[in-house]
């Protein structure tokens with residue numbers, strides 16, 4: 451058959467290698483997950499061929515009757531899942547969902563207040579190299595260096611001082627529950643919009659295991675591929691009841707910053723939203739949190755500093771300042787043992803953002819492949835074994851090889867997509 455392997459062996463081989471890597475390595479990057487075969491089937495469908503600029507029932511192209519069904523279902527399901535009365539399922543990514551929200555809510559030059567990248571915010575929350583920091587006057591808040599938690603009094607002080615038109619709450623690296631109501635109170639006090647970017651915790655929110663920002667924020671944005679376990683993409687939601695705002699948000703996505711929606715991805719989002727309504731998904735998200743708590747507990751027991759002392763969600767940060775180990779070296783050593791994490795800045799980090807003194811560890815992916823607390827505790831122990839040798843300044847080659855062997859065995863016992871996926875990719 452003229453399949454990809456024969457038609458384009460170079461790309462087919464790289465895909466096969468990536469499938470093998472995903473099966474054989476332990477994935478602890480907090481923003482990654484494994485989408486279901488059904489999500490991938492929808493995403494790999496002929497819907498990729500269709501232009502559908504506009505919105506269901508109001509398209510600029512003919513032949514949209516079937517993709518309209520898909521987009522309407524995606525919108526209905528997103529609203530039902532999150533208790534929203536508005537959803538835009540077209541943003542190509544989380545960053546584009548945020549860009550659209552900015553366009554709808556503020557004008558270039560306006561002041562915005564978001565969490566700094568170095569303290570766990572995202573690039574799109576006002577970081578200098580991003581559109582959000584370049585075209586807007588961005589003021590940034592961070593963590594209290596003593597507690598490792600958001601300092602709401604400081605957020606309030608900054609809001610009073612700078613009078614932002616938009617406040618952004620949400621994060622890429624924060625292990626505690628955010629007080630959304632407090633953020634809304636601060637926004638109301640200065641007449642600002644509140645936008646919550648729940649990209650990291652969307653799956654936990656959908657399952658009811660993390661407080662929903664929908665009752666508090668004017669606009670909620672998210673990605674669909676992290677804890678939510680859908681295809682790579684973005685989503686905008688609101689339960690504000692503000693029809694004028696909904697119109698502005700739709701206009702900001704199309705035509706202001708995007709052209710044709712990715713209908714195959716929207717179909718995959720709809721499949722993922724339906725999966726997220728199941729009891730299995732609710733149990734999965736509870737396990738994600740239990741696993742993160744179990745891993746964080748091992749690090750604390752073994753004498754490592756966990757930022758804020760633990761976790762309430764799917765991730766936590768390990769500070770290696772005390773050990774004098776950099777995040778860069780730790781990330782590289784673990785990578786050689788086939789454990790994928792990412793280096794991350796921690797409060798009071800003496801190292802540059804490229805080097806850092808911390809690691810961000812997340813459990814969404816390992817939980818999808820079936821790890822429970824026991825596997826997660828064992829895994830955390832292996833990571834500590836490697837970090838201990840690094841902290842002694844000794845050669846890590848031997849411990850890396852030992853852990854690599856144990857990782858291979860554990861991964862074989864917990865396949866992600868199983869033999870069928872590996873064979874299909876071969």
Ligand code: PLP
Nearest residue numbers: 543544545572621622647649673
């Ligand atoms: N918002 C948050 C909080 C994120 O953590 C991320 C990605 O890591 C994004 C937005 C951006 O999503 P994307 O990579 O899909 O643009």
